[in-house]
Amino acid sequence: MNRPAGPAGGSAPRQLAVYVHWPYCTAICPYCDFNVYRARGADSTSLLQAILTDLAGWRSITGARPVSSIFFGGGTPSLMAPSEVAAVIEAVDRLFGLEAGAEISLEANPSDAEAARFAGLRAAGVERLSLGIQALDDASLRALGRFHSADEAVRAARLARSLFPRLSVDLIYARHRQTRDDWRAELGAALALEPDHISPYQLTIEAGTAYERAVRRGVIVPADDDLGADLYLITQDVLEAAGFEAYEVSNHAQGAAARSVHNIAYWTSQDWIGVGPGAHGRLGAGAGRLATTAALRPVDYIAGVAATGTGTAEREVLDEDGARDEFWLMGLRFADGADPALAPGAPLAATALATARDAGLVWTRPGRVGLTPAGRLLANRVIADLLLAEAGASLPG
């Protein structure tokens, strides 16, 4: 098996981020298009075993690497028993070596039942809880198919705040009939829960979801372009005024220490491995960067690991263009911007870059290119324009 290239110069091994996908949910939310399955009757023991074996398989590929972060995502990883979470953290440390102060995040639902596990999860080693509050009024929560109430969410957040060093909350905006004022008030209520990190996501109608069918039937009217833009701008204003920095399109942190180390690994094209059904991984830089996807269905993942020692179902070796595209697609969403010197392949077309800069969508400074707040609102278009432009001479400086 090819060992992916390390960083240029072959200095210290690259850091590694580890993503753990726990695909089970109590119920499937009507807007969700993630790789999720009903938890009832699911065989969590087999899945945990498969994840642990898969981790060992990865170790034989990457060797020992300092792990900077572990992220338990889903699905609903707060349905994992604290002992299961502890087993995964212990395995990562044993196989790869956890850095001192490594970030260990876990996504949780703010229901009373799950809040009862928070203390155990903290004891297992989770130091950052990402709480899926989504909305702070009961009617919206019901419409989103959530089982918790607004009161439960507040209780869960308070408990989490007291238990975990770092707390992030997820919110969903541009909900059915949500006004600008509603959203402003809701953001204020979320801030009152004293998180150090907030991820507000605009509701997106994804293909194949119950929401998509509802939109087609006219039951849900999605926010138009104007309202969506206004709600986004309100988000920026309110959170900035509260001392939260928008360090990515949908991520706001109260100071640098509150930023998600794990997600920054994605946006800066570092190495990460994914274990659990459907998890993605990336190893190596530039041409030859390895892109992996684990088997999607839990049953296939478990069987795959049992048969081969790895959960990886698809492997793709990116060519220089592919690695270049991902570098910029991910990197330009990050507020710190991206370092062109680290970018694989041809430099961004100078004329396209200059055009975007003159339009106030992109900033450049030595060793860095990023999107302005205006550019971030149009990130898909701006980044595509930069990458689709005919390659020209690179911008000096």
Add this chain to the structure above:
Amino acid sequence: MTPRQSIRNFSIVAHIDHGKSTLSDRLIQLTGGLADREMKEQVLDNMDIERERGITIKAQTVRLTHVRDGQTYVLNLIDTPGHVDFAYEVSRSLAACEGALLVVDASQGVEAQTLANVYQAIDADLEIVPVLNKIDLPAAEPDRIKAQIEEVIGIDASQAVMISAKTGLGIPDVLDAIIDRLPAPKDGDPDAPLKALLMDAYYDAYLGVVVLVRIKDGVLRKGMKVRMMATGATYGVDRVGVFKPKITEIDALGPGEIGFLTASIKEVGDAAVGDTITEDRRQTASALPGFKPAQPVVFCGLFPVDAANFEDLRAAMGKLRLNDASFSFEMETSAALGFGFRCGFLGLLHLEIIQERLAREFNLDLIATAPSVVYEIKLRGGEVVELHNPVDMPDVMQIAEIHEPWIKATILTPDEYLGGIIKLCQDRRGNQQELTYVGSRAMMVYELPLNEVVFDFYDRLKSISKGYASFDYVMVDRREGDLVKMQILVNDEPVDALSMLVHRNRAESRGRVMCEKLKELIPQHMFKIPIQAAIGGRIIARETISALRKDVTAKCYGGDATRKRKLLDKQKEGKKRMRQFGKVEIPQEAFIAALKMDEN
């Protein structure tokens, strides 16, 4: 050589699907031209496109040998193109005949296209024998159709031959009628200098350029050095022969005979349809009348969708031109579409055929701009220029008059669609010349400016009449028109590929529809895009595409990298189909779609 009295030269006039090809096939079969196992349908239509569409683009000739009462007759069937686009080629083919079979479907009756062609045959002094086909079908009404032929065309139909080309019923009667009712070639002196009509020419992969000829005087022999009187070129004749329909070489063709010659002619363009062929050493005193060089009447720009295919397009056009001298092209540069060609065609069908052949035979993905007619512009200085491309229109201050081509259109339709069709013709500046009824069918004759017809008139007519109306036209003349150049400005810049000449009274509605269409067709950009229609500096219609305010995916984490990369790959493909115009990207479909008028 065949004695003149035993020769009959005839063509078949018919509407599409009325059975011309089937009847030809039957005649070939019955006279033993091909064994049954060699027969395939539409023997004479060689090109795929001819077979599929049931049309004839290139003339073909076939010599049928028929023995009756001990006497051997040579019957030359000339299969002519049926469409008005090839009216000149048709006229030259008819000039090679003495008679014509008028084939009419015994249930459907006379159609517009039949009329135009039969009048042409009558004008060429041909003897016409009506043939009613498909009389075996239950819907056949031979008496009604006979009456219709007499009423509409004005020829005696009492002796019409009743056949079913499909079953073979009545085919021997057709042979009898050809021999008994069509005249033999009238004159022709075998000892006179060679005088032969060049009926048509086509390129054959094995034989090179094949020239179809009708001998008027003298004898055409293998080895003879011939001269094309209009072009002045001389060639040594390599082969002389006839099609039976299999190619058969013979030594000589005499007066009244029809056959082919090959000489080392490089391009079909060197064999001009209608030219007179004579012997170089002993030339005939006067050329045959009626020669006209090919005149394109409709022009449009053809551009490769992927700019990288420009050279392929050039090569493909060169190859098509080898076989079709009436198609012309010259390089054109469009700010909107890049490098391409301005192409001239004999008409709309011709344009469609060429486009289709480029796409099909050469696998090219093309953008076609709006078809335009040829305008004659009289400048104030007295000079007259021809305008093939609205982009090249001289400054209005220099223009004294603009003349546009007019056509006479014949439309036949079931009367229930009459109202809609009249409205369509009126909207298109038509003048009604005639409106008559033939049973429950109405026949309208309209004079119309060709520029109102070139784009989507036929599509509209078909949709209004649910496909039942038939339409044909002949060019009439050029008339002065109050025409203005309308430009479309996207983001304040004129898009050359969308400019057009339009009648002043129609400009505003046309401009408004185009702006509305473009608003739908051009995707939102990060800035506001004004779309305007303008005449000179005056804006006559305006729409605005609002600026895109938000376009950003909410979530982007590890699992989204692949998804985003694949989406970008799709966008890379899509970008090839977009045309950058200033800061605005216009999808290529827009260039044609914007011109379609929905006049509901």
